[in-house]
Amino acid sequence: MSGSSGTASGRLRRVSLLTWIAVGSLVAWGWLLLGQGGFWRTDVRLPPRPDDEPGQRPPEERARGDEPETWPSVAVVVPARDEAGVLPVSLASLLAQDYPGPAEILLIDDGSTDGTGRLARELADRTEGGLPLTVTSPGEPEPGWTGKLWAVRHGIALARAREPAPEYLLLTDADIAHAPDSLRELVAAARASGLDLVSQMARLRVATFWERLIVPAFVYFFAQLYPFRRVNRPRARTAAAAGGCVLLRDAAALHARVPESIRHAVIDDVALARAVKRGGGRIWLGLAERVDSVRPYPGLGELWRMVSRSAYAQLLHSPVLLLGTVAGLAVVYLAPPACLLGGALYGNGAAAAAGGAAWAVMAGTYAPMLRYYRQPLWLAPLLPFTAALYLLMTVDSAVQHYRGRGAAWKGRTYSRPRRVPEERFDPADSGRPDPANPR
Known part of the structure; x- marks a missing residue:
């Protein structure tokens, strides 16, 4: 019993x-x-122009009269390590950007062994009327730097050494393909909304069974951790960006000491957004319509x-x-x-x-x-x-x-980084003079 x-x-x-x-x-x-x-909503897209009605006129149908009379200069910084397999699509899309203002591409060949730099130059030579391209190499990263951020540092320093220095930096990965008006739309949105950082989460490739099963969930989980609407509120503490496509105002980067202040970060896009927002910058993150990753992940491995x-x-x-x-x-x-x-x-x-x-x-x-x-x-x-x-x-x-x-x-x-000590930022390291302390 x-x-x-x-x-x-x-x-x-x-x-x-x-x-x-x-x-x-x-x-x-x-x-x-x-x-x-x-977090589950997918309607957070590139900010509309002030004179656009919600849901009206997609980017390709916007009239030229909606755009600024003068366009700021932009340096497109592309860190690349063994990316010869994707450059014919991704770099070609950057070279073909329809941008009315001054712009150039700086491809930073981060110790590639597959001819990435050589292929980049060949693609530029074959593109008639494309954006100017500079290919350079930063050498091996110094201790305390991740390879990507070391390459980004080299590209930003090179851009700031130009006369005049660019007003905006487009940080984009070597596997990201942009529609012809992508740069134009990013800059127009940043200028119209007074944003210091505009980031679009590129649409990842979804072709195989495993990509269909895992890739949409990857973006879904990311949005759950960093809800886009919360990221985009100026007073909210949540900050994030999608490293494949980040338009960054150079003055905000200088103020946030980027990339020096985040040089050890493995998840560099989130660290970048936090640094800019912590410094008082306005940031925006959303899903992309015509910015795509061309890197394949065909199998589960x-x-x-x-x-x-x-x-x-x-x-x-x-x-x-x-x-x-x-x-x-x-x-x-x-x-x-x-x-x-x-x-x-x-x-x-x-x-x-x-x-x-x-x-x-x-x-x-x-x-x-x-x-x-x-x-x-x-x-x-x-x-x-x-x-x-x-x-x-x-x-x-x-x-x-x-x-x-x-x-x-x-x-x-990359092992767990040691705590990076606070240090006084030397503007000379950035390749650009300090406007508050001219020399």
Whole structure:
């Protein structure tokens, strides 16, 4: 009799725990839906001109009369390491920019071994009437610098040595292809809205099964961490950018001591946005319409490495944050289908209903991102499976970090950075005189 009673009591405890987990997950999704800055919305696009009506006239249909009479000078800085495979598309799109003002491209060949620099020069020679191109190499990075930021520093210093120095810097990755009016639209938006930093998250390639499963979720999770609307509020503390496409006002970069102040950052785009916003600059982040990544990630292995190389750095290399993230992913993403199935198995209608409702909200918030990527909506209910993969990638990122192979990219590995001491910024390091202290 007592054994039967004990079995019933154990089953009751399991049912009760399952219900609480399901309800907790549903509450979490209710908060994410309503209280996380509308992260699931995909209508945050390039700021409209003041004389544009919302939803009217896409960029290609805007009249030239809407644009400024004079256009500021821009230096396009492209750090490139072994990028010969993508340059024929990405660099060609930059050379063909339809920009009315003075602009040039500075491609910084960061120790490539595949002929990146040579190919870049050949592409420029073949492009009639394209933007002028300079190809240079910074040498190996100094201690305390990541390779990309060392290349960016070299490009910015070269740009500032021009006379006159550019008003804007376009920092764009070597795998990013731009529509012909991309630079024009970025500059027009920055000028019209008084923005110091304008960043568009390039549309990543989605062609294979694994890309369809993982890539839209990658952007979805990023937006959940850094809701675009919250990023774009001047008084909000949240700051982020998408490193593939960042238009930066040079005066704001000087004020924020960029890139020197973030030289050790593995997740350099978020660090850049934080530095600019902390310095009082106005920033904007949104989804791109016609800025695309042409880098393929056809298999699970390539996508796994893309995520895991920086996932633990995102958690500040903290075991506590890692445990919290794993627990959070489990409760928010894995619990809803588990509670639905467990509730059905144990006859727990409350757990099944709460789990099913949480799963439905999850899929509903994911649907807009799938539409943005032009993917079928039947992928939305598979988000828990994708989240499980991201959980494993994050754990693997921590494992690789403690094995000394964390944050590896193209032959370089970055360990946890030591604290960079505060130092007085010497304007001479920037290649540009200090307007407050002329020499």
